[in-house]
Amino acid sequence: MSDRAAVSARGADFAALLLDSHVRLVGTPLCPLRWREGEAADWLYGRAPFGLLAHDTSADPRFIYANRTAQRCFGYSEAEFAGLPSRLSAAPDAQEDRDAFVAAVDRQGFADGYRGRRVRKDGSLFWIENVCMWDLVDADGHKHGQAAVFRSWSDVTGPS
Template sequence: MHHAHLPQGAGPAFAQLLLSSYERQTGRPLCPTSWSSDGEAAEWLYWQAPFGLLAHDTADDPVFVYANRTAQNRFDYTWQEFTVLPSRLSAAPDAQAGRNSFIASVADNGYASGYRGLRRARTGRRFWIEDVTMWNVTDAGGVHHGQAAVFHSSTDA
């Protein structure tokens, strides 16, 4: 299952943070497999996961720090383009209010799911992300690292 190396920031430590924080917040695993190593989990999440996975940092205007290949393909951004993009720019302008209230409920509850949101690819093409769960990325010590979102399907708008 070995692919090209993972980009800086997509490695085992961050993958474990995403997986462990998801399980802590939602009470269930993001993927059912128990990996033989954190490296194996990181590779699968980045290269092979059937869902889009995104994370942004804790800045006042948060910037993406992670996007797996499924998300990159859907949004038409490379890793390099994604990881300098303020996450609000991924939503279509008329979807900002819905995105903001969803994020607020994540902040209050640790996670929220069942969201469907209009998003915009780099090319301007619009699409829906569906069956979205977003959660606070916190480590075992409770330090907040940002928020992550997984979307299980998407359809053209």
């Protein structure tokens, strides 16, 4: 599966990679439901009540997936998210914090409990909270990137 195909197709194979790698590495299901063929992909993309993002394994990782909740939070369309360097999701003064979280995932396979300041397309800031990030690793051990789920978000108000 190519990274670009994962974004545009939002298919069952990519949903399975998201769900299976989360259970394998984090130890809990991303979603508490059992799915019929194709249902997981549609629900994760269009109806999940949380933001879900994934980036590839390039030296400067680029987004390969953003569900509708993440698109609304960040203010980017699916087409605008596709290929956007994931580092641009954080404001310049929040890069060190973001990089430390990504590095923890690189070391451990996942990290949980993160809260970070992010920047929308229009430049406004918001918090992502209750974030879990994990490696997207298939059953053969091949790493396809990393994914992150954020279950709450709020606007930055006052001094950050």
